Amino acid sequence: MSSIELPIRHRIIARPRSPLRLALDRFLANRLAVAGLIGMCFFVLACYGSLPWTLHTFNHQDLREALAPPSWQHWMGTDALGRDLLSRFLLGGAISLLIGIFSALVAVGIGLSVGLVSGYAGGRLDALLMRGVDVLYGLPYILLVILLRVALVDRIAHFFNATGLPHAQGLAGIVVLLVGIGGVSWLTMARVIRSQTMSLVNQPFVEAARATGAKPSRILLRHILPNLIGSVAVYAALTVPNAILAESFLSFLGLGVQPPVPTWGNLAASGVEAINPIHTQWWLITWPCVGLTLALLCLNFLGDALRDALDVRTR
């Protein structure tokens, strides 16, 4: 290939840039994504920064103040037991985000390892693992979470009770949701990682690594994994909002985290009951749902922009 002589000026401007740097530029050029990032930072700071305060007040009941509309004293109003909705909202947000992030981590952990092993090993092991993924794909995921919950929650609550933690039932609900939602969201990830690993394994640089005598573990971790970071980031970012949404569904069905421990899902679910023909307490449903919607919006913008920035196909 013959190189074209460029004027000196162009040669200086056209510095080589790494793919990561290019992706970062594309991401930052997307104003919605930056807005999403800022919004998410705000939520995280507000929800986790206020923990020292909310952990003390979230269950403080004052029946004289029950069902008070928003005022200077209670910015978001109070619920039927006179608990301050703001502190429940903030703690609920912290728990919902925690469930979202940890479920995504569980999903990434399982999906990445299954995909890597399956794509690298091939043959029988690959066929076996992919049949397993097919099996899980066929079962309705909400049913699996419900079954896991039914099977596990009392045992874990019993364990927490034995260790003397307060709100054992609620905490057990959180743990089961983390594991349950994470445990059913890794399937797509495993398939994507597998197909990418399969195409990477045939690349010359992997062959070169193998020729120099590198062990499979080293090839996987040092040569293949770094090439997969993009897809992992995209799928992780898209799993977080889905997990938060799944939590709200399950709470609505009464299968999520049990009150008095708040999450946006169960706050919204108890707010739904407040819509009635006699007297509507709008603040009970509005705040948790606004929080849920805004957080999901920020996360979806983030995930979408990450996909656009890292995925060459949809650009």
Next chain:
Amino acid sequence: MTTYIIRRLLLMIPTLLGMTFMLFAVVRFAPGLTTSGGQVSGGIMQSRQAQKQEQQIMERRLHLVDKNGHPINLAMQYFLWLKSTCEGHLGTSLVYQEPVLTLIEQRLPVTLTINAIAMAVIYLVSLPGGLITALNQGRFIDKGYGFFSLALYSLPVIWLGSTLLGFFANPQYFNWFPSAGLHSTNTGNMTFFRYIADYLYHIVLPIVCSVYGGFAFLSKQIRGSILENLQQDYVRTARAKGLPESTVLVRHVFRNSLLNLITLTGMSLPGLLGGSVIIEQIFSINGMGRLAYTSTLSRDLPVIQDLALVGSVLTLLCYLAVDICYHLADPRVIYD
């Protein structure tokens, strides 16, 4: 091709066995089965002895114990269930005391109607949406559509559903739609078309709820595949030989983009039968989703297992159908 289909059908057997066994094990390990799972029909009005007898009959029917009342281990339980299923006996619900097939027959049409209409609406919006946004890549309409569809996707359905119900089906605000159920009370003296109209009127809100979140993903996929096709050599060739732009778009770009849709559509077909637990719960619709949900909660084992069986068979058949359709639509794809 025939060999391929036969091989795929044979491969389905171990997958199905895996699916059903896994669900079987999880369900039977769930606590509360042997003591409270038998929904004893007479309740507390029965004598203790009669209750015990019913419990025993129930346990024997579920193959939990053998004829002499000894417990059977899990693998054997599964084998017995498999045997009776293969002989064509689907179970009988413990809660409704009706065959599972009857329950499915009652609920499937409801779920299927709502989902089919919802899916049609989603495609009718997303296809032109994806096309227009791809052709105007980076312009205002592309960004606006992307923003709007993602914003809709981010609205939690529990909020939108209950708000719609609370305002549009509420005598105090706008009493435009019925709040629950699928028929008016006087269906008996309606003509056929009035009946259909009444039915459609009742499912407007559930359909709105099942539709609004679906645009984002599908439009984005269609947009992506159209953009990908626009960069292909054959599009350049078509333009170079002087074809009008509309022909290039419809015959060369759009048709090839539809290939990607086969996979997406095929994968979403089993979902049509599943039904959304949340939407059916909010609008009090007795569909498949609610059946699966209530039977899981009440440990109605025969229903859970048979629903899962039907669901897995349909899912696997859809996968196979996707692969075959793909081959028919795109002869370049060959399975060995």
